[in-house]
Amino acid sequence: MASTFFGQVRSRIGTGGLVIGAIVLAAVIFVVINAVRDITPTAVDTATGSRFTCTVLSVYDGDGPINCAEVDGAGEQVSVRLRGIEAREPDNTCQMEVCPPLSGQEAKAILTRLAVGQLQCVSFGPSYNRVDSSCTSPTGVDISCELIRTGAAVRWPEYDPEQRLVNCVPAARR
Numbered sequence: 001m002a003s004t005f006f007g008q009v010r011s012r013i014g015t016g017g018l019v020i021g022a023i024v025l026a027a028v029i030f031v032v033i034n035a036v037r038d039i040t041p042t043a044v045d046t047a048t049g050s051r052f053t054c055t056v057l058s059v060y061d062g063d064g065p066i067n068c069a070e071v072d073g074a075g076e077q078v079s080v081r082l083r084g085i086e087a088r089e090p091d092n093t094c095q096m097e098v099c100p101p102l103s104g105q106e107a108k109a110i111l112t113r114l115a116v117g118q119l120q121c122v123s124f125g126p127s128y129n130r131v132d133s134s135c136t137s138p139t140g141v142d143i144s145c146e147l148i149r150t151g152a153a154v155r156w157p158e159y160d161p162e163q164r165l166v167n168c169v170p171a172a173r174r
Contacts, residue, residue, distance in 0.1 A: 054120075
């Protein structure tokens with residue numbers, strides 16, 4: 001019966017049609033296999049001192065977290081907390097005595113503009129289910145420093161013990 005079915009199909013569309021159908025089917029299988037492979041997240045090392053790539057999926061507020069497509073060694077999605085800065089929260093509160101001049105909404109908009117594509121980050125270790133990190137944009141811009149320069153964030157000395165961000169603070173605000 002199966003040979004009768006295939007015989008009928010071959011007689012209707014011909015051998016050339018069967019060959020074309022087989023090629024199309026193989027192409028579809030190839031595309032599906034590669035799509036599945038491409039959606040498998042990349043694992044990155046987020047241990048203290050490690051350099052890792054963060055492919056930005058979303059930004060929560062002006063100082064993070066920045067949610068990355070990558071996963072850590074435990075298979076958990078990587079979320080970056082930008083080291084050494086404080087931006088206003090979405091409700092415009094902040095935890096510093098002197099808060100940034102820009103609103104939480106403005107800070108998030110600036111970070112969203114800066115954090116696109118693949119960031120290059122350095123881990124300073126875990127921080128509340130996030131990775132405390134300094135990151136640069138694909139064009140080499142230090143994101144924390146740029147947020148301070150624009151007034152979207154202030155330097156948080158307690159979380160910048162290396163004083164990496166001191167020169168990012170505009171002279172008028174020192």
